[in-house]
Amino acid sequence: MGTVHAKSLDPLPMHGRDLGVNPDDLMEPPEPEQESKQEILENKDVVVQHVNIQGLGRTKEDLLGYEISEVFHAKNLIDVMKKSHIARQRLLRLGVFKEVEVLIDTSEGSDALPNGLDVTFEVTEVKRLTGSYNTMVGNNEGSMVLGLKLPNMFGRAEKLTFQFSYGTKETSYGLSFFKPQPGHFERNLTLNMYKVTGQFPWSSLKETDRGVSAELNFPLGMTNHTLKWEGVWRELGCLARSASFAVREESGHSLKSALSVQTFDVFALQELAGYTGGDASFLKEDFELQLNKRLFWDSVLSASLWGGMLCPIGGQPSCIADRFYLGGPTSVRGFGMYSIGPQSEGDYLGGEAYWAGGLHLYTPLPFRPGKGGFGDLFRTHFFLNAGNLCNLNYGEGPRAHLQKLAECIRWSYGAGIVLRLGNIARLELNYCVPMGVQSGDRCPGV
Numbered sequence: 001m002g003t004v005h006a007k008s009l010d011p012l013p014m015h016g017r018d019l020g021v022n023p024d025d026l027m028e029p030p031e032p033e034q035e036s037k038q039e040i041l042e043n044k045d046v047v048v049q050h051v052n053i054q055g056l057g058r059t060k061e062d063l064l065g066y067e068i069s070e071v072f073h074a075k076n077l078i079d080v081m082k083k084s085h086i087a088r089q090r091l092l093r094l095g096v097f098k099e100v101e102v103l104i105d106t107s108e109g110s111d112a113l114p115n116g117l118d119v120t121f122e123v124t125e126v127k128r129l130t131g132s133y134n135t136m137v138g139n140n141e142g143s144m145v146l147g148l149k150l151p152n153m154f155g156r157a158e159k160l161t162f163q164f165s166y167g168t169k170e171t172s173y174g175l176s177f178f179k180p181q182p183g184h185f186e187r188n189l190t191l192n193m194y195k196v197t198g199q200f201p202w203s204s205l206k207e208t209d210r211g212v213s214a215e216l217n218f219p220l221g222m223t224n225h226t227l228k229w230e231g232v233w234r235e236l237g238c239l240a241r242s243a244s245f246a247v248r249e250e251s252g253h254s255l256k257s258a259l260s261v262q263t264f265d266v267f268a269l270q271e272l273a274g275y276t277g278g279d280a281s282f283l284k285e286d287f288e289l290q291l292n293k294r295l296f297w298d299s300v301l302s303a304s305l306w307g308g309m310l311c312p313i314g315g316q317p318s319c320i321a322d323r324f325y326l327g328g329p330t331s332v333r334g335f336g337m338y339s340i341g342p343q344s345e346g347d348y349l350g351g352e353a354y355w356a357g358g359l360h361l362y363t364p365l366p367f368r369p370g371k372g373g374f375g376d377l378f379r380t381h382f383f384l385n386a387g388n389l390c391n392l393n394y395g396e397g398p399r400a401h402l403q404k405l406a407e408c409i410r411w412s413y414g415a416g417i418v419l420r421l422g423n424i425a426r427l428e429l430n431y432c433v434p435m436g437v438q439s440g441d442r443c444p445g446v
Contacts, residue, residue: 054122147161231276341354
């Protein structure tokens with residue numbers, strides 16, 4: 001938050017009794033300018049006459065006008081401070097400034113009003129070229145990520161980003177261009193070009209994707225949405241000589257062109273492929289719901305439910321790269337990574353429909369060792385997971401589909417310890433008891 005500058009208006013302390021005179025008789029009438037400033041500080045009505053931005057280089061002023069316009073509508077000093085703080089936050093979210101400071105002072109000059117204020121934003125722009133290096137760990141995979149950014153390319157918060165990622169199972173590089181709508185930063189367009197090579201040992205499959213995409217992000221009601229078109233050339237191959245015949249049949253090249261709509265806050269994804277070209281034709285739905293509730297003794301109860309369905313269009317069978325996979329520490333604990341559902345000769349082929357749910361209870365460690373310090377990073381974890389993955393006969397009705405999804409349910413329960421690494425990641429050590437195990441399921445136990 002910026003600082004408020006004003007001259008001191010308190011008179012020097014005077015002791016009239018010691019001097020034998022009345023201190024009011026010694027004080028000269030205050031100047032009109034001092035009276036007006038006194039009234040301003042007493043939180044009376046004010047007028048913001050000027051808003052200045054100092055430190056601009058390549059940033060265009062018309063972009064910033066949308067972000068600071070509300071400051072002119074402030075009616076009193078407190079309102080000026082609040083609206084200036086909001087404007088500062090809006091300027092920072094553009095990603096074009098490294099620092100933004102706010103100065104509020106009384107207006108000066110021939111056109112200054114008695115209750116006029118000037119607000120000045122002192123900004124420091126980010127460099128024309130920035131780089132980053134970090135590591136990522138997730139889904140039982142680690143990767144190193146290198147990035148280069150050209151922020152504020154044309155002066156209106158555009159951004160060009162190049163990113164290279166090298167991981168234990170996936171290697172990728174891509175180029176993206178980001179363009180927000182002036183005055184509505186949450187409405188933006190992103191264009192992407194990328195190449196991704198991944199290994200999927202549970203299916204003895206390797207895949208190389210080369211694609212382009214365009215994403216339009218916008219708010220609608222209380223949620224944010226993304227409308228996306230993606231065109232990708234996919235190359236599938238066998239990861240090992242021992243790959244099953246079903247995986248070998250999927251090998252080769254295909255072209256996928258798809259439109260999708262993604263809704264955040266309550267996660268939902270709808271994808272339609274085939275109507276804009278390509279070899280793949282299907283309709284795909286995916287959703288996820290989660291609820292967290294704080295309980296007594298600093299405990300947290302978390303419940304989640306997610307599911308999806310893929311419906312091939314035009315009589316074509318679905319591709320192994322488009323199907324759902326289930327199992328592992330991110331879905332149904334106690335089962336191997338993506339080792340639930342249809343398989344062939346030990347290779348897991350995925351399914352066209354799935355559901356999964358979880359109930360988790362996180363509590364402090366028994367007897368609270370290290371309370372108020374390092375011990376607060378650890379939690380005791382009790383959980384119950386369940387789910388199923390299968391293929392459906394779409395010639396049957398919804399009742400038959402639900403019946404099949406309710407057959408052969410895999411579920412597990414167990415307990416463990418969770419280490420929270422800030423708000424970035426968490427490490428878990430769990431002992432799991434898998435139940436409902438079917439032939440071919442892998443169950444590591446711990």
